[in-house]
Amino acid sequence: MTRPQALSTLFALDSLLSPDEIEIRDTVRKFAATRLRPHIAQWFESARIPVRELARELGELGVLGMHLDGHGCAGTSATAYGLACLELEAVDSGIRSLVSVQGSLAMFSIHHWGSEEQKRQWLPRMAAGTAIGCFGLTEPDFGSNPGGMRTRARRDGGDWILDGTKMWITNGSVADVAVVWARTDEGIRGFVVPTDTPGFSAPEIHGKLSLRASVTSELVLDGVRLPASAMLPEAEGLRGPLAALGEARFGIAFGAMGAARDCFETAVDYARSRTVFDKPLAGYQLTQAKLADMALELGKGHLLAYHLGRLKDGGEITPEQISTGKLNSVREAVAIARECRTILGANGITLEYPVLRHANNLESVLTYEGTSEVHQLTLGKALTGEAAFR
Ligand SMILES: Cc1cc2nc3c(=O)[nH]c(=O)nc-3n(C[C@H](O)[C@H](O)[C@H](O)COP(=O)(O)OP(=O)(O)OC[C@H]3O[C@@H](n4cnc5c(N)ncnc54)[C@H](O)[C@@H]3O)c2cc1C
Numbered sequence: 301m302t303r304p305q306a307l308s309t310l311f312a313l314d315s316l317l318s319p320d321e322i323e324i325r326d327t328v329r330k331f332a333a334t335r336l337r338p339h340i341a342q343w344f345e346s347a348r349i350p351v352r353e354l355a356r357e358l359g360e361l362g363v364l365g366m367h368l369d370g371h372g373c374a375g376t377s378a379t380a381y382g383l384a385c386l387e388l389e390a391v392d393s394g395i396r397s398l399v400s401v402q403g404s405l406a407m408f409s410i411h412h413w414g415s416e417e418q419k420r421q422w423l424p425r426m427a428a429g430t431a432i433g434c435f436g437l438t439e440p441d442f443g444s445n446p447g448g449m450r451t452r453a454r455r456d457g458g459d460w461i462l463d464g465t466k467m468w469i470t471n472g473s474v475a476d477v478a479v480v481w482a483r484t485d486e487g488i489r490g491f492v493v494p495t496d497t498p499g500f501s502a503p504e505i506h507g508k509l510s511l512r513a514s515v516t517s518e519l520v521l522d523g524v525r526l527p528a529s530a531m532l533p534e535a536e537g538l539r540g541p542l543a544a545l546g547e548a549r550f551g552i553a554f555g556a557m558g559a560a561r562d563c564f565e566t567a568v569d570y571a572r573s574r575t576v577f578d579k580p581l582a583g584y585q586l587t588q589a590k591l592a593d594m595a596l597e598l599g600k601g602h603l604l605a606y607h608l609g610r611l612k613d614g615g616e617i618t619p620e621q622i623s624t625g626k627l628n629s630v631r632e633a634v635a636i637a638r639e640c641r642t643i644l645g646a647n648g649i650t651l652e653y654p655v656l657r658h659a660n661n662l663e664s665v666l667t668y669e670g671t672s673e674v675h676q677l678t679l680g681k682a683l684t685g686e687a688a689f690r
Pocket of ligand 1: 438677
């Protein structure tokens with residue numbers, strides 16, 4: 301059998317990256333291979349992940365808030381950040397979620413909308429991974445429509461009092477700080493909430509069949525009293541959380557391609573070594589048709605992600621373009637993970653191979669940061685001028 305060609309060679313993907321970006325990508329890939337991959341199946345199976353330890357190591361690696369500038373953040377290109385997401389998600393979407401929530405949601409909100417004091421207090425520790433952040437937008441009755449939120453912040457003298465419940469919050473019960481979005485008399489505002497504030501609790505959600513290597517929690521705010529300085533001064537209305545979601549969605553456009561690539565490489569290796577009806581599975585036309593079709597979607601997905609990276613680095617990217625990337629990458633990654641599972645036969649359902657773990661994780665990725673339907677509606681509105689959300 302001749303040596304197979306790597307996907308990156310087929311699409312000449314590295315020709316689109318700078319030497320710095322390749323170096324960052326390779327550093328993250330090495331960390332992922334040595335520090336994460338050997339343990340991931342066990343973390344997923346036990347639904348226990350050493351988040352604090354990993355956050356510190358990811359901080360040392362320089363990937364937490366890496367595309368932000370100043371206050372201890374690395375200030376890399378958006379493309380480099382996307383590549384880091386891709387390499388981390390090639391191990392597990394849960395690890396990439398930890399990095400996305402920390403950097404794109406919690407740190408970005410403080411970096412973009414926070415006061416100088418809030419930035420100084422939180423960003424250097426969050427970049428180093430010694431403080432963990434979470435982002436509380438979704439509520440039990442309001443996911444796709446966060447504008448309906450019921451969590452309330454009311455003024456009491458110079459203070460704010462927060463009451464409400466947030467649901468499905470990544471890193472919630474391990475966080476030191478929560479960026480919480482709440483309704484006020486002046487509209488929706490963001491609050492920086494230290495998680496040791498009396499009245500704040502974050503019970504963990506158990507029994508997940510997806511993203512088991514990620515902590516997901518409820519946030520309960522029961523008369524949480526905060527000083528006036530806890531409000532993010534620059535974020536007014538839903539554009540605050542939506543801007544942060546755009547950052548995370550951008551990372552997912554890259555990241556989901558990592559999960560799909562890992563499934564694909566596993567399937568190619570398996571098909572080359574598995575003998576069926578006296579010859580390698582890879583030698584059958586049906587298998588090759590599956591692999592060829594998956595390679596096309598992987599290549600196109602990578603190219604779209606890289607293109608979005610260049611647009612973002614040029615400061616030109618639009619929310620609709622980010623929706624295009626998120627929708628396409630995750631939907632194709634789900635299809636690829638499932639197709640790869642068929643190539644692995646019964647072995648494909650075990651944790652010995654990553655494909656069904658990725659497939660299960662991708663169900664969450666399809667749902668969070670805007671469901672596929674929400675992104676279809678975003679594109680539908682851009683294409684027709686008609687909003688069909690309600
Ligand atoms: C593992 C995990 C981690 C998460 N982490 C976070 C986090 O850190 N912070 C946070 O704030 N949230 C988080 N979320 C929540 C996530 O963002 C929401 O689950 C998501 O927005 C969808 O909301 P929902 O689950 O309430 O579904 P719903 O909004 O109830 O949607 C149910 C179905 O209805 C569809 N639908 C909704 N509106 C329309 C419409 N107008 N037309 C047609 N179909 C529609 C949806 O696409 C979906 O298929 C997380 C979720 C998961 C699973």
